[in-house]
Amino acid sequence: MTNSHAPLLETRQLELAYGAFKAVGGVDLRIHSGTIHTVIGPNGAGKTSLFHCLTGERRPTNGRILLDGRDITRQPAHGRVGLGMARSFQITSLFQELSVHENLRLAAQGVDGWKALNFWQRLDTRKRHIDTADEVLERLNLTERAGIPAGELSHGQQRILEVGMAICARPKLLLLDEPTSGMGIDDIPTMTRLIGELGKDHSILLIEHNMSIVMSISDTITVMNRGQVLVEGTPDSVRNDQRVREAYLGEAA
Amino acid sequence: MDTKTAAVASSAKRNGAAPLARPGRARWAPGTTLAMFGVVILLPVVLPSATLATEILIFAMAALACNLLLGYTGLLSFGQAIFFGAGAYCSALGMLHWQLGLFSALLLALSVGAVLALLVGLLCIRRKGIYFVMLTLALTQMAYFLAYTLSDWTGGDNGLLGVPRPPIALGGTTFVSLASPLAFYGLVAVLFAVIYIMARRITSSPFGSTLLAIRENEARAAALGYDIRLFKIMVFVLSGAITALAGALYAMLLNFAPLSNIELLMSEQILIMTIIGGTGSLFGSLLGAGSIVLLGDILSAIWPRWMLLLGVALIAVVIFMRGGLWGGLTSLLQRARRAASHDKEA
Numbered sequence: 122m123t124n125s126h127a128p129l130l131e132t133r134q135l136e137l138a139y140g141a142f143k144a145v146g147g148v149d150l151r152i153h154s155g156t157i158h159t160v161i162g163p164n165g166a167g168k169t170s171l172f173h174c175l176t177g178e179r180r181p182t183n184g185r186i187l188l189d190g191r192d193i194t195r196q197p198a199h200g201r202v203g204l205g206m207a208r209s210f211q212i213t214s215l216f217q218e219l220s221v222h223e224n225l226r227l228a229a230q231g232v233d234g235w236k237a238l239n240f241w242q243r244l245d246t247r248k249r250h251i252d253t254a255d256e257v258l259e260r261l262n263l264t265e266r267a268g269i270p271a272g273e274l275s276h277g278q279q280r281i282l283e284v285g286m287a288i289c290a291r292p293k294l295l296l297l298d299e300p301t302s303g304m305g306i307d308d309i310p311t312m313t314r315l316i317g318e319l320g321k322d323h324s325i326l327l328i329e330h331n332m333s334i335v336m337s338i339s340d341t342i343t344v345m346n347r348g349q350v351l352v353e354g355t356p357d358s359v360r361n362d363q364r365v366r367e368a369y370l371g372e373a374a
Numbered sequence: 375m376d377t378k379t380a381a382v383a384s385s386a387k388r389n390g391a392a393p394l395a396r397p398g399r400a401r402w403a404p405g406t407t408l409a410m411f412g413v414v415i416l417l418p419v420v421l422p423s424a425t426l427a428t429e430i431l432i433f434a435m436a437a438l439a440c441n442l443l444l445g446y447t448g449l450l451s452f453g454q455a456i457f458f459g460a461g462a463y464c465s466a467l468g469m470l471h472w473q474l475g476l477f478s479a480l481l482l483a484l485s486v487g488a489v490l491a492l493l494v495g496l497l498c499i500r501r502k503g504i505y506f507v508m509l510t511l512a513l514t515q516m517a518y519f520l521a522y523t524l525s526d527w528t529g530g531d532n533g534l535l536g537v538p539r540p541p542i543a544l545g546g547t548t549f550v551s552l553a554s555p556l557a558f559y560g561l562v563a564v565l566f567a568v569i570y571i572m573a574r575r576i577t578s579s580p581f582g583s584t585l586l587a588i589r590e591n592e593a594r595a596a597a598l599g600y601d602i603r604l605f606k607i608m609v610f611v612l613s614g615a616i617t618a619l620a621g622a623l624y625a626m627l628l629n630f631a632p633l634s635n636i637e638l639l640m641s642e643q644i645l646i647m648t649i650i651g652g653t654g655s656l657f658g659s660l661l662g663a664g665s666i667v668l669l670g671d672i673l674s675a676i677w678p679r680w681m682l683l684l685g686v687a688l689i690a691v692v693i694f695m696r697g698g699l700w701g702g703l704t705s706l707l708q709r710a711r712r713a714a715s716h717d718k719e720a
Contacts, residue, residue, distance in 0.1 A: 198596050216594065
């Protein structure tokens with residue numbers, strides 16, 4: 122599916138340094154529209170630091186980030202949502218006391234940015250956000266749970282909701298940070314199916330540890346090691362790459 | 375079924391009938407605005423003096439404003455006395471030196487409160503959690519010593535004396551004199567009701583729902599696209615303006631603006647009323663202010679060390695009533711309702 126058109130998201134010599142240590146040391150990443158692009162790598166490879174730069178949580182110390190050709194390197198996290206990026210969290214981050222439906226509705230409302238500064242309108246005027254929340258509920262299979270506080274969902278369902286909140290913004294690019302982290306073995310196929318389905322109408326950047334998921338749903342895989350891109354390619358080419366094996370074996374040893 | 379799934383199942387049953395949950399917690403009650411009107415009308419009838427009733431509503435206004443910060447946005451601000459005191463001083467000075475009328479004086483208080491809250495907000499929200507609290511504390515101390523030092527203006531320790539209570543007038547024609555306690559109560563009651571209804575409307579708007587989101591999980595709210603700082607500053611301005619209005623009304627009630635208006639103790643008192651009443655419930659603020667002002671009135675007549683008893687009451691509410699008086703009241707009502715439906719089934 123990889124094409125030669127301009128990438129949806131591009132990083133140029135992206136660098137995040139903590140003092141002398143470069144967590145991300147000059148990464149060039151090109152994520153193409155309509156693909157599921159996964160970043161893997163052993164612990165400490167810099168995946169999460171890279172992710173933080175992309176979401177706007179951390180300001181890179183060098184390099185640029187382009188979304189649809191537009192420089193977003195200095196955009197704050199909240200400003201990137203309106204431009205078409207949405208994210209999920211590795212550690213479930215919901216509005217625990219608010220209902221499942223309200224979690225999704227807030228997610229749909231957030232993309233409006235300034236318009237959420239509406240003091241005077243009531244619930245019914247926010248029909249569009251409610252409709253989006255209803256649609257996503259259906260898609261996540263959580264309609265029956267709509268009214269209960271998000272904190273009372275099972276752990277697996279909370280992980281599903283976590284990803285669901287990211288799609289409420291109808292983003293061009295979905296950034297998913299280890300969506301299966303902490304999930305029980307029984308819930309993982311549901312998540313895999315969900316991500317695969319989302320891949321049909323979203324571009325996805327995925328950070329994931331679970332290799333069976335990575336290999337089964339990715340279009341492109343970037344392997345990072347020590348803050349740099351080690352290998353990039355299709356699942357098959359990455360699976361058989363000697364350098365990748367060494368990087369992972371090195372971790373095990 | 376393990377305990378967790380059991381809990382989920384039971385709560386699903388509890389909420390099962392409402393697929394479209396209201397924003398905020400499930401305990402939104404449509405009757406509270408009516409109840410507020412009931413209380414406002416009954417207060418001067420039930421209480422021995424209209425002055426006491428007026429004091430309750432003034433503090434309820436301040437507690438409500440504090441609640442917007444604490445209950446809805448999760449911001450614990452010790453800065454409320456700055457706005458309360460500034461509202462009192464500015465309206466009083468405006469009336470004394472510029473012969474401002476009633477509404478111009480109140481408008482002045484509102485705007486001064488809003489501007490001060492903007493400045494305090496801009497500074498304090500740069501930090502979170504305990505550091506935010508410390509900043510509001512420090513600013514209140516500074517405001518207190520500023521007021522103490524500027525004694526030519528504020529009267530320092532003696533307070534600002536001779537604050538007038540202008541009549542409701544328009545273009546030189548006096549409509550209603552507010553000299554009688556009951557007439558002044560009427561004005562305060564109308565203002566309180568207006569602010570209550572406005573606050574109710576704001577808290578159930580997209581803006582209000584976003585405040586709850588910030589209270590629940592700031593990082594997530596930011597990731598969803600909300601500019602957290604902007605929302606916090608807006609709610610600060612709103613809270614500061616309302617608190618300053620309450621301060622101005624308090625000065626008119628007492629005909630006097632004491633230095634204690636701008637003391638840290640005032641911030642604490644407003645916070646205690648908010649917490650005892652129930653954070654996150656506007657009606658709770660009325661309950662909280664009412665009970666503290668009344669308790670103070672009754673206990674101080676019996677024993678000069680009444681604050682000690684107030685402390686005991688506060689501890690009791692915090693330990694035994696999660697959600698304050700309002701939370702306790704609603705859970706009692708729920709229990710009663712459940713018992714009633716049980717009887718019907720049996």
